[in-house]
Amino acid sequence: MRKLNILIAENDAEGKVFIKESFEGSGLFNVMAIAENGEELKSIMEDSDIFYPDLILSDVAPGYDILYYIKTSEAFREIPVITFASSSADDNIKKCQQLGAVRHFDKPDNPDRYHEFAKELYVFLSEE
Template identity: 30%
Template structure:
């Protein structure tokens, strides 16, 4: 993403406030202009994407960081709903979770996750991984264009 383009819009779907703070900190330390939006579970993520209240002015995310283990609608369910909806399936969605279970990895990729990243336990490694994700999606890849009715364009 070039410096003169709009902010990288990132939806963080995470129920642990500590993990949200780590993501925010890692993103803030880098030169990529981004806006983080946080919701606490898959149900809220879907409301955000659909712009249901209280997310009526929500931008279309350029990237979704999705935890798997959350209350109400978990990340597994949300991933399937995102990737089977023609409006949202092109949004790169990274499963970012503590689980390293082979079944979670396989089912996430089968549900069309764009990547699966196990959260590191070490703080320095955690920040490095978030920085790599941020840099990859902020500098390296071409992201799908947002629609003209998106408030963030």
């Protein structure tokens, strides 16, 4: 089973900790970086010569900017972007899908659920 390199955009401080610990602890992902917002994610990607994640996981809040940047970039447009959010606001989800998000997941509502989320995301990506 190959570990996937993942870049995450998450603006919630507690969520960052849960995601990093859960995704790395799963043995399924290598968390390359966690960006606070779309601008930070863009800087991380542009400033690295060797940086090419297998996927980007983005909270819906910075998701619009990230999706626009990724999908209009010659170098990065093939990287799948998956969004997640704690609320299932259909308009936000639809907009992200229109901008090129591969799929949307509900954000885990407790720390234990992040471990399941990592597994669920890995299985989804393995089936693609």
